[in-house]
Amino acid sequence: MNSGAKWFLGGLLLLSLILNLWNNDFPVGYHGDEPKKVRFTLNYEQDFHIPILMLQLARLGNLLCGFEDERVVLIGRWVSALSGVIIVFFSFLFAKRTMNDRWALLVTAGVAVSPILVVHAHYMKEDMLFTACAMAALWFILKFIDHPHWKTAIPLGITTGLAWSAHYKSALLVLIAVLIPLLISIPKKLSYYGYLIAAGFLGIYVFLSVNYPILEAPEIFLEGVRHEGAHAATGHSISVSPLEHWFSFHLFNSVIPGLTLSVTLLAVTGIIVLFFWWKETQDVDRLFLLFVVFYYLIPEISPSKPPPGYSRYILQIAPAMIYFSVRGIQLLSNHFENSYARKGLVLLLGISLSISFGDTLQLDYYMNWKHDTRQQAAEWLSQTGGKPFFEQYAAAKNDVRSIGDFTPEELRNQGYDFVVASDFRYERYYRGAITSGQDEYIYNRHRQYEEWFTFPFVEIRPVYRSFAFSNPTVRIIDLRPAQKLAESK
Secondary structure: OOHHHHHHHHHHHHHHHHHHHOOOOOOHHHOOOHHHHHHHHHHOOOOOOOOOHHHHHHHHHHHHHOOOOHHHHHHHHHHHHHHHHHHHHHHHHHHHHHOOHHHHHHHHHHHHOOHHHHHHOOOOOHHHHHHHHHHHHHHHHHHHHHOOOHHHHHHHHHHHHHHHHHOHHHHHHHHHHHHHHHOOOOOOHHHHHHHHHHHHHHHHHHHHHHOOHHHHOHHHHHHHHHHHHHHHHHOEOEEOOOOOOOOOHHHHHHHHHHHOHHHHHHHHHHHHHHHHOHHHOOHHHHHHHHHHHHHHHHHHHOOEOOOOOHHHHOHHHHHHHHHHHHHHHHHHHHHOOOHHHHHHHHHHHHHHHHHHHHHHHHHHHOOOOOOOHHHHHHHHHHHHOOOEEEEOOOOOOOOEOOHHHOOHHHHHHOOOOEEEEEHHHHHHHHHHHOOOOOOHHHHHHHHHHHHHOOOOEEEEOOOOOOEOOEOOOEEEEEOOOHHHHHHHO
16 A cells, blocks of 8 residues: 555545534434433443443543533544544455555545445444444454454454444344355364354453443343344334335435435445356455345344434445445446446446535534524524424424324413424324334324324424434424414514
């Protein structure tokens, strides 16, 4: 790797950090899970719905910062931002294993500016941290395949243990490590599996070291695992059947919005190209294919697809998909003798990555709390006057999870003039209402929102688009008597 490539890589890592940190000072309540994580971090509590590596890192950082309030969320967001930079770095390592510096840097650039990765790097949430740990574990799986030995088993065990400590779905990494010899030739399989077991025990030790409260209160851990397992098996809020969407729910609701349509099409093309020229594939190609198959199909098969922000459930495949988008172009260009065709392919890739970068800049810009639809709603209410009532995702501080818990008459009698609803909350009931097999609660809740929206309301839509937990469509429902409403107009 020449000095120019090193400087370019350094620039991409710096760009990744800047994009991940830009406008990450929005209110805690904008993300539904962050208030609980702030409380857990400050009070040294946990419910083990998710392993606690994120909480432990935030607590470690807070030993230096000494925050005693919601500002501790910034430490967690920094963890996610730095995780994003680690993902970019490992993406380069993987790409460099199969391609030259220029192609590898294109992969790296695509990962650095990817909308799904940059936006989620703004949240105190485990998705980015898990993806970083998973990328590290996959890298050391490759090193372990090259030379099954203690020197490679130890880093594999450590990174796998960290991945286990970041998210329960990291258990699939074990299955990938067991099955990968079916796709990649390993001369000494007995030695491979022997050292793999040893790495597994080291991973368990790392997991228990990070999640040591398990040993003090195992019942909390078991309840957390049961809670997450029940959601995965039966659904969360609504149940989404993979058959009803022909296994494409996450493709259209997560992958395309998260990667952009152009990058997704190139990634799918790249995967097809790899299967067409299977004999030319290398270890990274096959490892990433297995990783994408498992980490796309499992969330797709599960009926649990909790809104909003479906994309966080397949976020971990984003680096591999971007890799495939470049790898496919690289293989095609190698098979074209015509220089214009090769240049055209590279131009197509460049345009696609530029579209992705432009989308990221727009999303990042509107993550500024001053531009968020909830701030616009707050300003409208401040100028109009009157007493507002907020449901979840309609403001930084909410009064109730869903306004469906009340009738309009009940809140009007309590003296409220406005009720503020968010499509991050009510959209799931509208989606569920047109889907068979839902709990009767979903259909009832949809009817309740239909009743609420018979009242006059002001709708505030995002200037660009909603994504993840940013910029919902907000409806300010006017409960004032008709005479008072007419006077205000």
